[in-house]
Amino acid sequence: MHTTEHELMWRQLLPKPDRSAAPLQVQLRTALVNAVLDGRLPEGLRLPSGRELATLTGVSRNTAVLVYDRLVSDGYLEARPRDGYYVCGAIGRAEVAPIAGSSAPNAPDWGARTSHPVDTHRWLDRPAGWQQFRYPFVFGQFDPSLFPLSDWRECSRQALEVAAVESWAQDGSGGDSALLIDQLIRRVLPRRGIAATPDQVLLTLGTQHGLYLLADLFVRPETVMGVEDPGYMDARNIFMRREARIAPLPVGEFGLEISNELKQCHYVYCTPSHQCPTGVTMSTDRRLALLDHASRYDQVIFEDDYDPETQYVGQPLPALKAIDKCDRVIYLSSLSKLLSPGLRLGYIVAPAKVIEQLRVARRLMIRQTPGNNQIAAAKFIQQGHYDRLLHVTRQTLSLRAAALVVAIRRYMPELEFTEPHGGSSLWVRMPTRVDLLALRAACIAQGLLFDPGEPFFLSAESQRYIRIGFSSISLNRIEPGVEVLGKILEGFSARARRH
Structure with a gap:
């Protein structure tokens, strides 16, 4: 050579x-x-x-x-x-356009032109590369080791066969995969107690996309939007972008409370299955009271069933939508939490007239959802892989939850929390003497990450809570991670006592 x-x-x-x-x-x-x-x-x-x-x-x-x-x-x-x-010169090369500097003459005042400055929103930010942290106690992320990759790959291969491609590769008129809608109606929604027809279901790019569509359809300036406090901050941010008046609704040990604030709301957003972020499951009595209140005060409820099938102690309660006799609940859920957040597969269940309007709004936003993942997900459910993954996930989360509770009681017995019966996180009240911002920074330096509680509250005042997730951390790292957190916390507490 x-x-x-x-x-x-x-x-x-x-x-x-x-x-x-x-x-x-x-x-x-x-x-x-x-x-x-x-x-x-x-x-x-x-x-x-x-x-x-x-x-x-x-x-x-x-x-x-x-x-x-x-x-x-x-x-x-x-x-x-x-x-x-x-x-060869047949393929044109990309031309790199010069970047205009801040001193460009006659540049628009972008700040004055934008109607929704992003600095008014509060986010839950995580440092770049958090996936490589040794102790990722974060919520909402899946564990790749649990995912049946070979099964999903086979379903994806089937979705790429000629006949399947012909059904999803066209630029349609906003239609959804009939196969996936059928699987949702037959196999997924009944487990939540929900009966639906195809014209009552709309596919979305995740629950958050569904919330944005609902806000676009229903929320106007001065609409009073009730949100749980603490609650999911991105739902709150979406409603605020539509200039809604946010009414914070207190959450107690049985879920969202029937309060005076609730009476003034036109719409109510809630997470009954495992409340975000506390993990509380709304009781049956509270669900019935909330539905009665909505009927009495002519309210509509947006039910975000974001973590519905991870109950590992006792039987899960049916969705709020399942016991709604007056069609006042619009139901949102997702396949992404169980499969993978990156797949962006969600859905809305609502009266057919509402779905018709939401379909128009979705068409104007993204025209249609990607068809290949719809077919792959439908086959994944149809062939039993979804049920098996759900079973494995429940078992895994149950073991991790138990290990986390034991470790916290051993290394940080002063912390206050309720032992979880489902879901994948623990809502923990911290000692008043600890600077939580400094604590989180010290933990990050040691390769340990948890979610601060402050962004979940409407008020920007300092809050005493953190959320410890266990969906993406392996079982054998839970106790060592809690031990590290305990030692760091003890150091902060000791310095606070000296001062």
Whole structure:
């Protein structure tokens, strides 16, 4: 083999094979395409031979030649008989536009033009790279080790068969996958006690998308929107962007309370199954009282059933929607919490007239939801994988919850909390003497992360709560993580006592 010209350059441009990542062919193709498009490989440059490329990258010669041939057919390279492969000029390169600086003449005043300044919203931010933390006590993230990847891959493959592609690859008129709607109606909603027809179900890109659609349809300036306090801050932020008047509704040991604040609301947003963030399950009596109140005061309830099927002590209560006799509950839920948050698969159940209006709003926003994941999810449910994953997840969360409770009582007995019977987090009241912001920073420095409680409250005043999630931390790291948290907390408490 002849020594490749500019071998050092090629070794810098081409990736070292990572057999734990994407297929080698994909890695090599991606590196070459990027180098062509950004100009690092100029038009007319001769590339190494297939044998030389294989040696430089550590792949087989067949893989190297196959990558070259695909790039030729796609117009990135040109094959010259008995001469080799050359960079082709058929594919246009991206032009990088100059970035206008803040001193650009006559630049618009963007702050004055925007109607909803983002600094009015309060978020639950996590540091970049939190997935690599040793002790990620965070909520709302799934554990990849529990996910049946081979089953999902097979369902995705089936969704890419010719007949299936023809059903989802078209630019439709806002329709949803009939197969997924059918599986939701037959297999998922009945477990929550809900009976529905296809015209009463709308697919969304997750529950948050559903909330945005509902806000667009119902909320106007000065609409009084009742939200739990503490409660899900992004729901609150969505309603605030529509200029609603937010009415904070207190939460007690039986869920959202029937309070004087509730009487003034036009709409009520609540999380009855496992209240966000406290984890409290709304009692049957409270659910009946809330429905009676809504009927008496002509209110509509947005029920966010975001964590519905993770009850591991006792039987889960039916959804609020299931016992609503007056059609005053609009139900939102999601498949994403169990499958993967990144899949963005949610749905709304509401009267057909409401779904019809929401479908129009969704069409104007995104036209339609991606069809391939709908088909894959439908087959995943249809073939029993969803039920099995649900069973495994319940068992796993039960073990983790028990381990977390035991560890906290051992290492931090002064903390106040209610032992969970479902869900994937613990709402914990902290000592008054501790600076929670400083505590969180110290924990992050030790590779431990929890969610602060303050963003869940409407008031910006300092609150004494944190949320400890256990959906994405392995069982064997729970006790060591709690021990680390306990030692850090004790250090803060000792300094506070000295002062």
